[in-house]
Amino acid sequence: MADATIPVPLDVYRFDPARDSAPRYQRYTLDLAPHTPVLSALLKIRAELDPTLSVRFSCRSAICGSCAMQVYSKSRLACETPVGPEVELHGRIVVEPMRNQPVVRDLVVDQAPFWKQYEGIEPHLKLDPAKPMPAGRTNPMSPEQVEAFHDTPRCIACAACFSACPAVEADPSFPGPMALAKLYRFVVDPRDTARQDRLVRIQTEGLWLCLRCHLCTDSCPKNVRPSERIRDLKEMAVAAQGATELGSRHAVGFKENLRSTGILNEMKLVRQTYGVVGTLGQVGQGIHVWRKKPEITKRPHPIEGAEEIEQIYKALDAEGDGR
Numbered sequence: 001m002a003d004a005t006i007p008v009p010l011d012v013y014r015f016d017p018a019r020d021s022a023p024r025y026q027r028y029t030l031d032l033a034p035h036t037p038v039l040s041a042l043l044k045i046r047a048e049l050d051p052t053l054s055v056r057f058s059c060r061s062a063i064c065g066s067c068a069m070q071v072y073s074k075s076r077l078a079c080e081t082p083v084g085p086e087v088e089l090h091g092r093i094v095v096e097p098m099r100n101q102p103v104v105r106d107l108v109v110d111q112a113p114f115w116k117q118y119e120g121i122e123p124h125l126k127l128d129p130a131k132p133m134p135a136g137r138t139n140p141m142s143p144e145q146v147e148a149f150h151d152t153p154r155c156i157a158c159a160a161c162f163s164a165c166p167a168v169e170a171d172p173s174f175p176g177p178m179a180l181a182k183l184y185r186f187v188v189d190p191r192d193t194a195r196q197d198r199l200v201r202i203q204t205e206g207l208w209l210c211l212r213c214h215l216c217t218d219s220c221p222k223n224v225r226p227s228e229r230i231r232d233l234k235e236m237a238v239a240a241q242g243a244t245e246l247g248s249r250h251a252v253g254f255k256e257n258l259r260s261t262g263i264l265n266e267m268k269l270v271r272q273t274y275g276v277v278g279t280l281g282q283v284g285q286g287i288h289v290w291r292k293k294p295e296i297t298k299r300p301h302p303i304e305g306a307e308e309i310e311q312i313y314k315a316l317d318a319e320g321d322g323r
């Protein structure tokens with residue numbers, strides 16, 4: 001017996017830069033089984049209702065990464081997103097192209113910005129020329145060494161995280177979550193000889209622009225958890241080079257700042273971030289904030305339970321996890 005169907009209204013983003021002056025949304029309504037993937041719905045529209053609709057796909061099995069798009073404002077793989085729950089939640093399905101990449105046509109984007117950032121982290125092993133790969137056999141790694149990759153090898157380069165990332169939107173020079181997760185993968189690879197160079201370089205090439213919003217991790221269909229690997233990279237970069245950049249000084253200062261009182265001393269944090277001389281450049285901003293919030297200049301009193309916070313810090317330090 002055929003599965004019961006439900007009416008599925010789809011509002012699909014349409015835009016052909018060669019023909020249209022502005023994007024529009026086109027409504028198509030199909031009768032579909034709830035488990036039908038959004039990609040199958042789009043292909044049905046193209047086959048039966050509108051052959052002009054452009055959509056990119058290949059494997060239809062959540063493997064190739066080519067069908068990533070926005071489904072009701074979330075970056076998803078269209079081939080593994082069923083229509084039923086979306087219709088139940090929102091009453092319709094809004095389908096849009098990925099963000100942070102220019103639209104070629106309809107749901108197809110130009111992924112050049114994504115791949116340019118990937119290329120920028122030099123995603124290949126840099127081996128010691130004195131220790132080339134053993135000819136004709138693999139270069140074995142221990143289970144612990146493989147474990148250190150976490151789930152980064154699962155990445156299918158779908159760019160869903162890149163599309164979801166507000167740091168990429170704010171500053172296109174930010175490498176983006178996927179490139180940084182890949183960088184992490186090479187930094188922890190014991191066969192790679194460029195660990196120190198990679199960590200020093202990334203400190204000035206965007207690492208600290210990450211806002212720690214975790215939207216990349218939320219949108220990743222393969223559970224790569226890029227934001228967690230970016231956190232690890234930050235920690236490794238500070239260990240490798242010290243807190244030399246504005247971002248790293250802010251992060252380290254923030255951590256130390258909270259430690260004794262459990263409450264942020266904002267004046268102190270400015271000094272910790274900018275240094276004494278740099279703080280002078282912040283005086284105008286400081287006066288502006290002080291007018292709105294005069295208590296900012298007072299040293300904060302320790303909050304109730306501050307000694308427990310100190311114990312937590314000590315325990316994290318002992319575990320080597322005091323980030």
Ligand code: SF4
Nearest residue numbers: 165210211213214216
């Ligand atoms: S956690 Fe960082 S990399 Fe991930 S989406 Fe937010 S800003 Fe982008």
Ligand code: SF4
Nearest residue numbers: 155156158159161220
């Ligand atoms: S990290 Fe996840 S979301 Fe980002 S490209 Fe890889 S698989 Fe896609």
Ligand code: FES
Nearest residue numbers: 059060065067079
């Ligand atoms: S078509 Fe390959 S991941 Fe969706």
